Amino acid sequence: MKMRAFLLIALIIGGMYTMIETINDFKEKSFAEFIDTVDTEFAMLTFTKPMMHGFPAETWSIDDENKVDELLQFLENYHVKKLKPEEIDPDDNIDELTISLRDSEGNNITIVIAENLIIQNSLLYYEIVDGPLDVDWIVRFFVSNKS
Incomplete structure (x- = not known):
């Protein structure tokens, strides 16, 4: 009997922990x-520049750690919130100006x-809640790194 009570308490604690983690996962940070x-x-x-007026999309990469740090420092001025699955458009074809950060793995x-x-x-979607992003800074950053 004591073992069942212990297992039930452990299950309740585990469920509460999971619930709290899920709630925290979708909070603004x-x-x-x-x-x-x-x-x-x-x-x-x-960097990916979308297709315009029949010209193909343009993509180029740089591996300068200083530029990566510069972008990350700029983004530290913003807050993000994870989107729930029902908030994501599964048919969203993103053909816009994008910047991708990649690691060695x-x-x-x-x-x-x-x-x-x-x-x-390509799995987890986050919204920048205190945007829009400073487009002037992004454009200067984009142009200064165009190769």
Whole structure:
């Protein structure tokens, strides 16, 4: 009987912990907190300029750690919130200006500028809640890194 009570209490505690973690997962957090949960060192930026007037999409990459740090420092001014599955458009074809951060293991975070959206490994979607992003800064950063 004591064993059943112990297992029941353990199950209740485990369920409460999972519920609290789920609630915290969808709360607004600073970009610095978000990037800490990713727990990786990004080494490369990939810029994608969408197709315009029949010209193909343009993509280029840089692997300058200083530029990666510059972008991350800029993004630390913002807060993000994880989107719930029902808030994500499964048919959303993203054909916009994007910046992707990649690490040596292939993990990536894509920032969709016009939609104030961050996509982690093509699975987890985050909304920039105190956006829009400073487009002037983004354009200067984009142009200064165009190769």
